[in-house]
Amino acid sequence: MTAPGAPAPARTGGPATGTAGPGIVVTGATGAVGRHVARLLAQRAGARHSLFVRDPGKAAALGLPGPAVRGDYTDPESLRRALDGADAVFVVTANPLRPQDDERVLAAARAGGVRHAVKLSWCGVADPGADDLVARWNRRSEELLRDSGLSWTVLRIRTPMSNALAWAPSIRDRGVVRAFGGAARTACVDPRDVAAAAVAALTDPRHAGRTYALAGPEALSPREQTGVLAEVLGRPLVFEEVAEEEARAGWSRRYGERIAEALVSGARRRAGGAAAACDDGTLARLLGRRPRTFGEWATDHVREFV
Template sequence: MRIALTGATGTVGGQVARLLAPRYDLSCLTRSPERAAARLPGPGLTVETDLDDISSLTRALAGADALLAVTFDPLRDTHDEHLLTAARRAGVRHVVKVSALAVADPGAQDAITRWQRACEERVRASGLSWTLLRPRAFMSNCLDWTRSVREEGVVRTLHGSSANSCVDPRDVAAAAARALTSPACAGRAYALTGPAPLSARQQAAQLAEVLGRPVRHEELTEAEALARWRARYPDALAAALLESADRQARGAKSAVDHGVREAIGREPGTFRAWARRHGAAFRTEEAEAVGNAVEKAAEKPPAVPVEAQTSA
């Protein structure tokens, strides 16, 4: 069985590659094979292509049986259309789309969620067999706090007491790996959450327990949070993230679903367990470099956010 992956150097795709490489023929689609090769579990896995070029995608997907579709840019909504067009032309039979749990909430109308809904609609209408993975926010988003925790013992967020049933990316990757290889997952949408809702204040407290030193939470104002997002993303995405954070403050992201158990047959991982695996990143730069650099690189968020990774 041949499996094609997009986003193979990102939060989920890299872990999917490591899970599947020992048993399946993988093609990791990327614009930068040399850079991607350093993050993948073995040589010869990369195929150079471009999500803006249907012809190159069709060539890259030739012979693939299944495709993991991870796209990153809500401001360029053609990437999913190109992938699906190329997949049909190349004879791909099954596509697994990483979406976001926010799409199931009628009250979620921010620009990023609307983009994810449109992506799902394209998958459903593609004529291909499909599986939809809808994660809540990734626990790995907390890696954005590493510097402030190391240097100040501080986590700063907006709406720090609001809860999110965030999910371990490792569980999302395991669900993706099964969906790519098991016909039993076809035609299903999995709501992927952690085992309990947590606020940023609670996450900071658990980090403190793992690290053995104080970590406090400081509340950002709405203006401060928006300024931080605008420094990283276009204004339209920053506004969407603010709208999503306000929805979380109203309790929209605290529900726990059973999609992880349904997809992979075990309970989802806890935030405390995730924090233990990544504790070195929050201690010192030296410890991070020695103990956690490779895994952290694999979980680094993309330049433009998938909604699930930032705010689902």
């Protein structure tokens, strides 16, 4: 594995856009990062891409450019249709209880002649103290990619800034943010910056065989993020700490007990500073500029909080 920020060797047969097939296939295209990958690819002259989505209607409602191919990771035939003749694929899987999703995507990519895969992963993979379900699943997913026979790039990210959108209803209704681990600082990252890094990795062969850790430029706690949002919105906001048991119960109802325990474990590590390391220059070099701050992200998304 090449260390982040080290020069990458030139190669042949890497990410490219050919003259037939869908070019680049974007999975997770309606997600926080994938939607921006699709938009950035649409702005690149000569680039061709398609969207692999469960619900083409959602992609249309988001105004995502590019043809949408209906499919699901549990349907290998839909993956085969989407990836046949493609040059590269952006791989986003989201269910640690279904590790076979990555296996199916990579198998369809090999069968379809895909040359390069860019995988969205998590910075916690590199944390020796992270041994929960989510950490183990991400590690295994990376191993599958590296052993796939495809050219590859791994993007490990910190918590996306867009997670703060979960607070929007309570901010609008009551001027309140409720969260577990209110003092735990995280170098959260703008999904648009991650998407720009993904597009670079999908289209430039110099990123092959690389693993990048992508973090934001500042470490903020949920309580501090609440202060930033209050300043951007021009109104007072109150932060309320959520007890661990309440957080666990809520996550259990939404995701099930196994994932809930992993999320609690991750929150405890964040409280100990495990996610506070800011961008070491890796993301800035990929972008050719400094990464966006949480304040900039909040300013650009102010309408979603009012």
